[in-house]
Amino acid sequence: MIQFLSQLVQAQSTLDKGEVAASQVISDYFGRHGVPCSIDTWDTTRANCVVHVRSSGRKKALLFACHHDVVPPGDSDWRYPPFSGLIDAGKVHGRGSTDMKGGTAAAATAICEIVAEGVPLEGDVVFAATAGEETDSCGVRRFVEAKADLPHFAGVIVPEPTGFEIVSAHRGLLWLNIVTKGKTAHGSTPHLGINAISSMKQVLDLLAEFSIEAEPHPRLGSCSMSINTIEAGKALNVIPDRCTLGIDIRTLPGQAHQAIIDRLEAMLVKLDERHAEFEASISIIRSVGGIETDTEHEFVRAFCAAVDIKETRAVGYTTDAPFLTPLGAPILIFGPGEGSMCHQPDESIAISAVERAVAYYKKIIIEFLT
Ligand SMILES: [Zn+2]
Incomplete structure (x- = not known):
C-alpha cells in the first residue's frame, strides 16, 4: 500500500x-x-x-x-x-x-x-x-x-x-469578485478619465459597514467575510479603468448564498444611483455550501x-x-x-x-x- x-x-x-x-x-x-x-x-x-x-x-x-x-x-x-x-x-x-x-x-x-x-x-x-x-x-x-x-x-x-x-x-464558502469599471486616460489629465480605484474606494467604504446577517451556529460560530485581494492599475501615468476586489465569505450550513449576493448587488445599485459615472459588477468565483x-x-x-x-x-x-x-x-x-x-x-x-x-x-x- x-x-x-x-x-x-x-x-x-x-x-x-x-x-x-x-x-x-x-x-x-x-x-x-x-x-x-x-x-x-x-x-x-x-x-x-x-x-x-x-x-x-x-x-x-x-x-x-x-x-x-x-x-x-x-x-x-x-x-x-x-x-x-x-x-x-x-x-x-x-x-x-x-x-x-x-x-x-x-x-x-x-x-x-x-x-x-x-x-x-x-x-x-x-x-x-x-x-x-x-x-x-x-x-x-x-x-x-x-x-x-x-x-x-x-x-x-x-x-x-x-x-x-x-x-x-x-462552513461553506462564497468567493466573489467585485469589478469596478472606469475610463482610461493619461495620468496628467485625470479629469478626462474615470478612475476605477476611486470607484472601488466607494465600494470599500460601504463594505466596511456591510455585515452578513446570520444567527451564529452553536458549533461553527459566525460566518465571516474578508477582502483578500485587490488588483488595479497598469502604470503610474495611466488612469486605471478596472479594479478587481476579491472577497472571501465563509457561510453557515443552510445559509442562502444568493441572498448575500443580492444584498451586495443592491449596494452597488445604490452607488450607481448616487454617482453617474459608477459602474460595477459581481461575479461568483466559487460557491460551496456548508x-x-x-x-x-x-x-x-x-x-x-x-x-x-x-x-x-x-x-x-x-x-x-x-x-x-x-x-x-x-x-x-x-x-x-x-x-x-x-x-x-x-x-x-x-x-x-x-x-x-x-x-x-x-x-x-x-x-x-x-
Ligand atoms: Zn482535501
Whole structure:
C-alpha cells in the first residue's frame, strides 16, 4: 500500500496536469487485487475513477468519496522534491500525501483487503476518487450527476485528513469578485478619465459597514467575510479603468448564498444611483455550501461506536462533502493525517496513520455491510 501511495503522489495531479495519471495508478492498484475500476475522462486531462463492489444488496451501501487532485507545490523550497513520493523516516513525503492521497490509498486498500479476505458483503461498497476538489469540484459534481447508476447509501465517508476526528459539520464558502469599471486616460489629465480605484474606494467604504446577517451556529460560530485581494492599475501615468476586489465569505450550513449576493448587488445599485459615472459588477468565483450531519442519526452513532470515538467535531474549512448531499445519505469526514499539513511545503504523512486508517475503514465496512 505504501508503494501505491508513493506512486499516487508521483502522479502529480495538479490542475495543469490533471488526474488521468492518478486515476490510472488507482485503477492499476484495484486491478492487481482483482477489483474492476472504471475511469471517466473528460476535457483531455480531467478524470474520476470509480469502483463499485456489488453485494447481496440486502443492506444499503457505503461510499468512500475521495479527491485525487492536489494543490501546486508553491514557491517555497522543499526538503524533498514535492512529487518524489519519497518514503523516509516512517513517512511518505510529497504534495498530496496528506491531502488526501493518504486517505484515498487507505480506503482503496481497505476495500481490496475486504474483497481478498472473501468477507460476504450484504451491502455494496463504492469508492470514488474525483477531480478538481481544490478548484471547482468538477469531478464530484460529475460523479453525483450520474447518481442513477449508484445504489442507495447508508452513509458517505470522506477520507480527508482529520487526524481521526469525526467531522460532521463545516462552513461553506462564497468567493466573489467585485469589478469596478472606469475610463482610461493619461495620468496628467485625470479629469478626462474615470478612475476605477476611486470607484472601488466607494465600494470599500460601504463594505466596511456591510455585515452578513446570520444567527451564529452553536458549533461553527459566525460566518465571516474578508477582502483578500485587490488588483488595479497598469502604470503610474495611466488612469486605471478596472479594479478587481476579491472577497472571501465563509457561510453557515443552510445559509442562502444568493441572498448575500443580492444584498451586495443592491449596494452597488445604490452607488450607481448616487454617482453617474459608477459602474460595477459581481461575479461568483466559487460557491460551496456548508454541511451539517445530524449527530443523532443512527449512521453517525453506529460509526462513532465502530471506531470508538465518542464525539463528532465541526470545523471551519470546506470539503467536497456539500456536493454529495444530493445522494441523500449522512456524510462524515474522517481520515488520516493532520489538517495543518494541508497545502504546506514539506507535506508528508505518517505510514502508521495510513495503516491505522485501513484498519478503521475495514471496521466500518464490516460494521455496516455485513
Ligand atoms: Zn482535501
